[in-house]
Amino acid sequence: MLELRRLRLLRELSIRGTIAEVADVLSYSPSSVSQQLSQLEDEAGVQLLRRNGRKLALTPQAQVLVAHTEELLGSMERAEADLAATMSNVSGTVRLAVFQTAMLAVMPPVLRKLHDLHPHLRVEMTQHEPEEALHETSARNFDLVIAEQYQGHAAPIFETLDRRHLAHDPIRLALPLLGGEGNADFDRVTSLTEAATLPWVMEPPGAASRHWAEQSCRMAGFEPDVRYETADLQAHVTLVETGTAVALLPDLVWTQFERQLRFVDLDNAPVRTIFTAMRHSSARSPSIAAVRTLVHEQLKNQSA
Incomplete structure (x- = not known):
């Protein structure tokens, strides 16, 4: 046996x-x-x-x-x-993998609602890069993933996973507010090309966002001067606000924060795609479905 x-x-x-x-x-x-x-x-x-x-x-x-x-x-x-579907209460544990922006901008209100609606449900949330998170969800180490992918840099496809579109998140060039002390070089920028000589902050090499940002700059005719590398988008914001660097930032970053930056729209209005994925075999799980439903509802409300 x-x-x-x-x-x-x-x-x-x-x-x-x-x-x-x-x-x-x-x-x-x-x-x-x-x-x-x-x-x-x-x-x-x-x-x-x-x-x-x-x-x-x-x-x-x-x-x-x-x-x-x-x-x-x-x-x-x-x-x-x-x-589990035969029970009157939604309970158990859902292991959730998310990327940083979703953890900051989407999940806090979702977790509050889940606590109110399903007090017996436990959610364990871990920040992971999307490609690794998708792999680990397929491998059964997570139950649900909120992932992102950038144009020209598609996330891997796993036949075991059911993917569902969540939102398109616009990406713009972020600059410090006009008129700041010592910001004359930033104030002159009205397009991506004009940011060619400025210092940049980007995520570390290997991240999909880094690959996309570098390619966008190269398509605009220059190699970005990446002086600062961090996966923390809040650090990106601080560096831009203080006139230290420029960055390409998605709109979802501003869901929970007041905008203190100037933004320049990019040619072709690029977006990143946000989606959720779970295993087909867990499709009827009340607990995973409850988390997924509220995530979709929350982002839909934030985008409205």
């Missing part, structure tokens, strides 16, 4: 690639993971892993078991959702 707990370890290995990563994600020791996988081989009666240099590769037989494990986990998730 194959044990589901060991099958899940094999599935995690197919996702993570190394025993060390599986152990880290599941809070096991590497030796314990190796022992459990060896026992799974004994149960299956076939070789499941083979050495490929320094890494372990899954045999064709292991790939068959991984596919069936996905089906089993999906069936279990649907069963749990159907059982």
